[in-house]
Amino acid sequence: MSIDVLVLGLFVGCVNYLFRYLPLRLNRGQNVQNRRGAVTILLDSIGIASICALLVVSTAPDLIQHHQHVLPVVIGFTVLIASFYKLRTIIIPTLLSALSFGLALKLMSGG
Structure with a gap:
């Protein structure tokens, strides 16, 4: 197994x-009436976490071979x-x- 795969x-x-922990942690200081349940927040954040994880896994091989593709990946994550x-x-x-x-x-590829 390559060290790159492990990292x-x-x-x-x-x-x-x-992505699963931070929404729970950041929502702690709100009033009890305005606060959603921890399970609801956790389930809401699973979607974005799984999409981001898939995005990282699918773009990593391309980034290893083509370092100039970093900016499009960052733009995709930001959006x-x-x-x-x-x-x-x-x-x-x-x-x-x-x-x-x-x-x-x-x-970026000029076309």
Whole structure:
């Protein structure tokens, strides 16, 4: 087993854990009336965590071979996270991030 695969697995696992843990932790200070249950927050954050984990796993081999593709990947992640927290659904942000990644990659490749 390559050390790169191990590091990638640890990275994806940590990011996935943080996407599940941080919404629970950040929501702690709100009033009890306005607060959603911990299970609801956890289930809501699983969608974005799984999409981000899949995005990391699917783009890592490309990034290892082509270092110039870092910017389109970062743009895709940024669009995914920003649109998810704005819309609170996973379908539209996934499509928007794929579109933004593809457009950024196309523009950077010069065509």
